[in-house]
Amino acid sequence: MTTKWTSRNKDIDDCMKMFQLRNRNFEDAIEWIPFDRLSHIKKIGKGGFGSVYSATWLDGIRKAEKIDSYKKSRILNSIVALKTLTSSKENNFDPLKEFKSLMTCKVQYYNTKLAIYGITQNAETKEYFIVFQYANNGSLYKYLRKNFDRLTWQAKLQILKDISLELGRIHEYAKYIHADFHSGNILHDQCDDKNISYIADLGLSKKLDELVSKGEVYGVMPYVAPEVLSGEQQFTKEAECQLDKDLLMVTSLIQNLLLRSSKGKDQSLHPKPLIAMLN
Numbered sequence: 299m300t301t302k303w304t305s306r307n308k309d310i311d312d313c314m315k316m317f318q319l320r321n322r323n324f325e326d327a328i329e330w331i332p333f334d335r336l337s338h339i340k341k342i343g344k345g346g347f348g349s350v351y352s353a354t355w356l357d358g359i360r361k362a363e364k365i366d367s368y369k370k371s372r373i374l375n376s377i378v379a380l381k382t383l384t385s386s387k388e389n390n391f392d393p394l395k396e397f398k399s400l401m402t403c404k405v406q407y408y409n410t411k412l413a414i415y416g417i418t419q420n421a422e423t424k425e426y427f428i429v430f431q432y433a434n435n436g437s438l439y440k441y442l443r444k445n446f447d448r449l450t451w452q453a454k455l456q457i458l459k460d461i462s463l464e465l466g467r468i469h470e471y472a473k474y475i476h477a478d479f480h481s482g483n484i485l486h487d488q489c490d491d492k493n494i495s496y497i498a499d500l501g502l503s504k505k506l507d508e509l510v511s512k513g514e515v516y517g518v519m520p521y522v523a524p525e526v527l528s529g530e531q532q533f534t535k536e537a538e539c540q541l542d543k544d545l546l547m548v549t550s551l552i553q554n555l556l557l558r559s560s561k562g563k564d565q566s567l568h569p570k571p572l573i574a575m576l577n
Contacts, residue, residue: 303330310417317401324370325360326468331418331429348382352432359415378415380427397428399474399500406472411464412496421459434486438495441486442555454555460495462548478502479547481554
């Protein structure tokens with residue numbers, strides 16, 4: 299891995315170099331991507347922790363081709379996704395938190411699905427971006443709203459199986475909880491008639507042994523446990539409580555996927571009316 303690069307930000311340089319040393323193979327290597335090597339940048343979405351864009355990476359993603367022996371190459375003009383690295387001085391929010399979480403999950407076990415390619419910076423706005431795999435169907439939430447009636451039961455169950463297995467690996471091997479797990483944070487991709495779902499958006503993720511401040515409610519309201527919304531149960535550092543939150547979100551996702559229970563356009567409902575409904 300070449301070291302002849304710099305983001306001109308020591309924290310980012312140190313973070314990237316740490317994960318570069320932990321890469322297992324050529325295709326998984328992350329790199330500093332010059333912004334002028336990205337073209338056709340288009341905004342495609344906005345989440346709670348930054349905007350998302352599609353772009354064409356001129357140099358392309360890494361690929362190891364096997365002919366007589368393995369050969370390192372690239373897929374030129376690859377379509378990729380960019381997500382802003384957002385910082386918040388008010389909340390002492392680490393702008394590299396999501397990147398670190400994604401990369402930790404990736405290096406802790408082999409089967410993480412979402413490919414992370416590196417970090418870039420817009421020279422004009424000075425914004426930094428995570429560069430990662432582009433999902434051509436967008437979020438699972440949007441995909442279901444558009445294609446629900448055309449999906450077979452087998453296809454729906456396969457989505458649930460894939461997502462459940464990946465979430466289980468994140469819990470077991472990376473020792474992380476997602477803490478904001480819902481269909482809007484799952485990406486759906488279709489390639490060669492094969493549908494693949496990826497768990498994404500780890501901006502609120504926590505290590506299992508992290509202490510979560512009491513009284514704070516995290517996540518998208520329809521997917522938060524009723525006892526947490528009502529204040530009867532607070533998040534603690536105990537792994538069992540943390541895992542239960544992710545699992546509760548899985549059951550809500552099952553209802554959403556199999557019963558089409560979420561038809562509204564706004565998933566980020568205000569907690570007060572929901573709490574009133576519980577009383």
